Amino acid sequence: MKEIQLKVTDANKKIHGNTILENVSLTMTSGKIYGLQGSNGSGKTMLMRAMCGLIRLNSGTVEMNGKILGKDMAFLENTGILIESPAFLNGYTGLQNLMYLADIQKRVDRDAVRHTIERVGLDPDDKRKYRKYSLGMKQRLGIAAAIMEQNDILLIDEPFNALDVDGIELVKGILLEEKARGALIVLSCHEKQLLESLSDELYLIQSGKIMDHIVL
Amino acid sequence: MIFFKLWRHDLRYGLSKRLLLYLLVAFGQAFLFCKGFSNWIGNMSGLPEIGELSDTFGNYLIYLFQGMDEYVATPDKAFEFPAMWILIFLCGNALTLTYPLRDLEGVGQQLLIRSGRRRHWWLAKCGWEIVSSIVYLLLLWLGVLCYCAIFQIPITLEINEWLVSVMASWEVASPLNPGEVWLWLIAGPMLFMILLNLVELAVGLLLGTIWGFTADCVILLLSAYWMNPWLPGNYVMFLRSRWLIPETGMALSQGIWLMLAGSLCMILIGGIFFSRKDILRKE
Numbered sequence: 001m002k003e004i005q006l007k008v009t010d011a012n013k014k015i016h017g018n019t020i021l022e023n024v025s026l027t028m029t030s031g032k033i034y035g036l037q038g039s040n041g042s043g044k045t046m047l048m049r050a051m052c053g054l055i056r057l058n059s060g061t062v063e064m065n066g067k068i069l070g071k072d073m074a075f076l077e078n079t080g081i082l083i084e085s086p087a088f089l090n091g092y093t094g095l096q097n098l099m100y101l102a103d104i105q106k107r108v109d110r111d112a113v114r115h116t117i118e119r120v121g122l123d124p125d126d127k128r129k130y131r132k133y134s135l136g137m138k139q140r141l142g143i144a145a146a147i148m149e150q151n152d153i154l155l156i157d158e159p160f161n162a163l164d165v166d167g168i169e170l171v172k173g174i175l176l177e178e179k180a181r182g183a184l185i186v187l188s189c190h191e192k193q194l195l196e197s198l199s200d201e202l203y204l205i206q207s208g209k210i211m212d213h214i215v216l
Numbered sequence: 217m218i219f220f221k222l223w224r225h226d227l228r229y230g231l232s233k234r235l236l237l238y239l240l241v242a243f244g245q246a247f248l249f250c251k252g253f254s255n256w257i258g259n260m261s262g263l264p265e266i267g268e269l270s271d272t273f274g275n276y277l278i279y280l281f282q283g284m285d286e287y288v289a290t291p292d293k294a295f296e297f298p299a300m301w302i303l304i305f306l307c308g309n310a311l312t313l314t315y316p317l318r319d320l321e322g323v324g325q326q327l328l329i330r331s332g333r334r335r336h337w338w339l340a341k342c343g344w345e346i347v348s349s350i351v352y353l354l355l356l357w358l359g360v361l362c363y364c365a366i367f368q369i370p371i372t373l374e375i376n377e378w379l380v381s382v383m384a385s386w387e388v389a390s391p392l393n394p395g396e397v398w399l400w401l402i403a404g405p406m407l408f409m410i411l412l413n414l415v416e417l418a419v420g421l422l423l424g425t426i427w428g429f430t431a432d433c434v435i436l437l438l439s440a441y442w443m444n445p446w447l448p449g450n451y452v453m454f455l456r457s458r459w460l461i462p463e464t465g466m467a468l469s470q471g472i473w474l475m476l477a478g479s480l481c482m483i484l485i486g487g488i489f490f491s492r493k494d495i496l497r498k499e
Contacts, residue, residue: 049494049496054329054494054496055494055495055496056492074332074334075329075332077332081325081326081329083325083497085497087321087326088322089323091229091233097323101323101327101330103221104222104330104331145326
């Protein structure tokens with residue numbers, strides 16, 4: 001596992017005149033879970049989108065081991081994402097969906113994908129198409145897509161949505177395993193206690209600004 | 217190559233899984249319009265000054281892409297609208313309208329992150345638009361072919377010039393060399409359909425799908441009402457071709473370059489816009 005330093009420096013973003021991010025700065029390293037806490041609309045999701053390259057900052061930088069996003073790389077490299085609700089192809093099964101994604105970089109084989117599906121509590125041999133999945137199943141598949149390639153960085157937005165108690169415990173376990181593997185995990189959750197129980201450091205976000213940084 | 221993987225997926229998920237819809241739209245139009253033409257031929261054949269009209273497969277294709285005469289507004293001239301011609305192309309636009317944006321707002325974001333480059337996704341979508349345009353028109357022609365086979369209309373490369381003259385209401389000025397006409401019938405609509413769909417893709421991703429569709433409507437309407445060599449639709453209207461209007465009519469050889477250049481511009485300009493686009497989920 002490569003040692004990663006991820007730095008966001010003075011990130012600013014406006015969309016349609018609305019301030020989405022304002023002078024956001026973060027420094028993160030491998031093997032830790034960084035929690036982003038804030039109410040709905042505080043900017044957590046947009047910050048994740050900016051960090052992975054899906055949205056372009058008006059000013060400021062996102063830097064990974066000296067490489068600048070938007071200049072040296074179009075998207076954050078070796079990154080698994082689950083941002084907002086999961087999105088897959090309705091006409092494919094869970095396994096087919098993940099195999100299609102895995103085929104892009106060919107870093108994992110079918111057995112590894114199957115193992116990841118089992119890891120999140122789903123059945124890799126389930127013949128149901130994605131459109132027939134429950135919300136909880138969709139969420140689990142989304143987490144599977146983020147972790148299956150054993151990426152260096154995980155950006156996980158509200159991973160516990162639609163999960164039952166067992167599902168929450170399962171995902172907590174997975175995130176701690178990924179952290180132990182050395183991944184740099186950025187996690188957002190609106191439930192304070194849940195976030196504090198997992199995070200090593202906490203960033204409190206309000207109206208697109210970092211209000212506080214707590215080392216737990 | 218990642219581009220080919222994404223393109224293959226788009227062809228599988230964005231085209232082959234929707235082939236039945238393409239077939240219904242294309243065949244539905246083909247049978248509807250061909251039936252209309254057959255009825256018109258039957259009515260005209262009854263007129264003593266016209267005489268018996270024999271039709272061919274080629275005549276039906278010309279009919280579909282006849283467009284309309286150059287429009288000159290006069291107080292006594294009724295408002296004209298090339299409804300069939302516009303509908304054929306708008307249906308092709310509608311079939312490709314929503315897939316790219318739906319992909320981008322959904323699983324496409326995972327694909328983008330994994331592919332590492334925005335241009336892979338963009339070029340794959342451009343490739344998908346091109347293939348979809350060709351498939352739609354091929355199905356339309358197949359629909360006309362089936363109609364001719366069912367109603368025992370000669371399926372031949374020959375074109376009945378007298379029928380064309382009656383349809384156009386004036387004489388064919390240059391001989392209808394079947395080879396040239398078939399090139400016009402194949403290349404013209406295909407290049408125009410590809411250009412329209414690329415415009416729809418580029419404008420749609422920049423401003424929204426409805427604006428992409430609107431941009432195509434504007435091109436079609438401007439082409440219909442303004443006989444201008446810079447409006448590509450003019451080259452795909454048989455009634456405005458050099459065969460019927462020898463001196464000022466549209467020559468496809470010019471139109472081909474215009475449409476190819478326009479398509480390339482859309483791919484380049486759209487790619488530049490897409491490289492800067494904020495990729496968000498639909499609220």
